[in-house]
Amino acid sequence: MATPIAHKGSLAGAEATAMTLLDCFTNPKLIEDAKAYYTNVQTKDMKYIPFISATDPPAIHLNKEIMQKYREEMRPFYYQPEKYGTYLEQLGVTYPTVKKP
């Protein structure tokens, strides 16, 4: 989604995240409490046992062919922020378009 809904919601999320970062960097008790919860509540009776082994490789081959198939077709539609205010503008979409022409 690259709509004003996404832009506004992301900005609100960024504000809340920045404020929580401030809490983490100015209030040592928050980090202490977070660690105490992790140790005394979360992992008190539950230990993490990974499903992957020490040698399982990440499956980086996945999606390679699909992406190769479409990338060149998609490239002309990459957003050009230096030319267009928004991606909607670049694609010539009137926001919102709710009915098929």
Add this chain to the structure above:
Amino acid sequence: MTRFGRLCFLSFAFLMCMPVIAQKKYTDKDIASMKQKLATSVAGHAKDVQVMVDQIFSFGELGFQEFETSAYLTSVLAKNGFAIEKNISNVPTAWMAKWGSGSPVIALGSDIDCIPKASQKPGVAYKDPIVEGAPGHGEGHNSGQAVIIYAAIAMKEMMEKEHLPGTIVIWPGVAEELVATKAWYVRDGYFKNIDACIFTHVSGDFGSNYGDNGGNGLVSVRFDFNGEAAHAAGAPWRGKSALDGVELMDIGWNFKREHLKPTNRSHYVVVDGGDQPNVVPSKASVWYYFRERTYEDIKANYETGIKISEGAALMSGTIVSHQILGTAWPGHFNKPLAEAMYANIKKVGMPTWDDKDIQMAKAVQVLVEAPKKDMEGKPIDGLKTTIDTLKGSVAFSWGGGSDDIADVSWAVPTIVLRFPANIPGTKGHH
């Protein structure tokens, strides 16, 4: 004590005091005013947020193929003074960006991959792909990095001004749709020296929970059957069909399904079913997700799946092997951090939606036949305007989706911020 000795002692004593001096005490009033400044600073990046959200949307890259996205993000971060370590866990599109020094070390993460066949013009309610058949950000992972990066940049500026010690780490969830990297980052020690992790994910609401959120964990496994090719009409008796192995495995699993707990979610796709009908397939593969609510149940179902694959191989005279492609634990999120985040969410409040936003949301909800009410019985109608309550562990869950942020949650205290950049009532992956 000699003069030199005294000097050394005094210098040492002074250095010992340094952390105390650096860890300045702030009053509640100071913090409130600093938060206000941060909000203003983030709002000053509104244009940057829009550009990043739109840019990543337009790249529309599938898991493990996020090359344009990662090059773009790391270049933005490098320009802002972050040191970048690329190729973490041997994943070419993964990286970790660091700024600052000393503790605490706070990690910020968000996913960057998209889903197949979801190419779609933004702002259009009905299906209208940009490139027919191409991948696209139907899941909304194009917005999370802007959330953390512009939060980090605003915080960094304040830390520089206030001489606040601490380190900010930014990392991407590569291939989240395949739940295929975060357990690897954890295994390879990338969260070892981190004190806390704030993860962000797009949502129709604005919130952060703690405890067990009711989701399932999973293992993602591909089963590869190997048989013997033969002319399917000329000498079928000389062939051993790997596709038979796959089909028998699927039949076996679907019979087993009756005897699994209702919290089980398991699904598969045949990724290789052979080449053409007149050749008995010598190779065939089926890809399963085994999801359950607990580690023990996931493990049990995974082991049953392996046994069924071996039974299918025996019946079809083929050989089977399996490879794990992804995994996620059931998550558990941190209470003190969620409480801190929730207080801040309330300070920020829901965005102001205008008529166009609401019109767009309602049109999408009609077209996707969104339910009238959510799982809690609250109405789904347009965009949310209020913030939900802070919730702890669920008492009961029928099970549901998975996210490998859960594996990080077992390595360091972690929370997930759900930010309201999506339309409520959609199907998640469309």
